[in-house]
Amino acid sequence: MSHDLKIGEIREQYVTEEVIWQHLNNFYYRSAVSTSYKYVFFKSLLENLYNVDDDLSLSYDQIFYSFTTIYWNLVIHHDLEQSPNKNKPARAQTILKKYAKEQGIPSDWQFDQLADSLQLKITNEVKRDCKQNVIGAFYGDTAGIFYEFDIKRAHFRFNPAVYQFMKKYQRILINLTNYHLVKYLEKVNEATNTISLLSKIEIISKRSSLESFYKVLTQFEQNRCFYCNQDLSTSRRKTHVDHFIPWSFVQTDNLWNLVLACSDCNTKKSDKITTRTFLESMLERNESLISVVGETNDFYTYEEKKLVDLYDYSIMNGYTVLWEPRMVYE
Numbered sequence: 001m002s003h004d005l006k007i008g009e010i011r012e013q014y015v016t017e018e019v020i021w022q023h024l025n026n027f028y029y030r031s032a033v034s035t036s037y038k039y040v041f042f043k044s045l046l047e048n049l050y051n052v053d054d055d056l057s058l059s060y061d062q063i064f065y066s067f068t069t070i071y072w073n074l075v076i077h078h079d080l081e082q083s084p085n086k087n088k089p090a091r092a093q094t095i096l097k098k099y100a101k102e103q104g105i106p107s108d109w110q111f112d113q114l115a116d117s118l119q120l121k122i123t124n125e126v127k128r129d130c131k132q133n134v135i136g137a138f139y140g141d142t143a144g145i146f147y148e149f150d151i152k153r154a155h156f157r158f159n160p161a162v163y164q165f166m167k168k169y170q171r172i173l174i175n176l177t178n179y180h181l182v183k184y185l186e187k188v189n190e191a192t193n194t195i196s197l198l199s200k201i202e203i204i205s206k207r208s209s210l211e212s213f214y215k216v217l218t219q220f221e222q223n224r225c226f227y228c229n230q231d232l233s234t235s236r237r238k239t240h241v242d243h244f245i246p247w248s249f250v251q252t253d254n255l256w257n258l259v260l261a262c263s264d265c266n267t268k269k270s271d272k273i274t275t276r277t278f279l280e281s282m283l284e285r286n287e288s289l290i291s292v293v294g295e296t297n298d299f300y301t302y303e304e305k306k307l308v309d310l311y312d313y314s315i316m317n318g319y320t321v322l323w324e325p326r327m328v329y330e
């Protein structure tokens with residue numbers, strides 16, 4: 001049984017897009033689904049596409065931080081069942097409910113609102129209990145072409161051909177996975193309003209607040225709008241933290257993709273990317289930010305090439321309207 005696999009090698013190194021689509025469709029339409037694990041796992045991989053290191057490896061901590069965040073927000077924040085039998089809940093669901101009860105956490109809290117140490121503790125427990133099942137099961141469903149893994153060594157590495165494919169079709173894959181997750185949740189929760197469920201799932205990984213990033217950015221940078229250069233030091237209310245490449249595409253919050261922006265620019269830019277000039281400024285900004293904050297966790301997997309890639313792939317994925325501010329302050 002694939003869910004008991006402890007090790008998996010990449011079965012075919014050179015796969016065509018047709019073959020990848022075929023296996024993905026198999027996963028979406030034919031795989032046996034006893035919990036929502038596999039959808040949430042694939043969603044976690046999509047969120048971490050730009051967190052890989054040089055040889056396309058992802059750490060289990062990264063994968064399961066996303067996995068636990070999504071699961072928490074589904075189970076606790078939205079109170080949704082994750083398996084068809086209420087008496088046999090998914091293991092991750094049991095773990096999260098135990099913590100929520102023990103710690104008296106209000107049910108409307110999102111995962112990022114918990115103390116960092118508690119997030120870490122919960123993530124570690126979910127990782128320990130779910131890794132073998134989740135990683136092996138998805139591997140089996142996609143015929144071993146997506147990645148290699150070794151549970152004991154906490155190793156996970158994408159097949160390069162599949163990695164390219166996922167970047168190229170990232171937006172479609174996010175939408176497809178959200179759709180199938182919603183269909184599944186609708187069934188096991190006997191929910192009737194798919195549209196409202198879908199709008200919840202689309203932002204399930206979104207943080208409740210970017211305040212911690214505001215603190216870092218204002219500590220190390222001049223308090224000015226990244227786009228129009230307006231001085232923001234007098235108004236906290238007018239200062240927003242903006243995803244340089246829109247959140248709707250990256251689905252994650254990396255410091256290297258976040259800037260301070262005035263409310264006006266942030267609202268007008270909205271879900272667009274900027275003209276290429278600002279990409280150049282962003283690369284410079286990151287270089288100077290690294291020199292002051294150091295290569296901490298925030299920049300652990302950052303490389304210039306990644307941001308350029310992300311910019312180019314966002315255009316390929318349909319973010320074709322390029323925005324820039326009308327006026328720039330001296």
Ligand SMILES: [Zn+2]
Nearest residue numbers: 225228262265
């Ligand atoms: Zn501005």
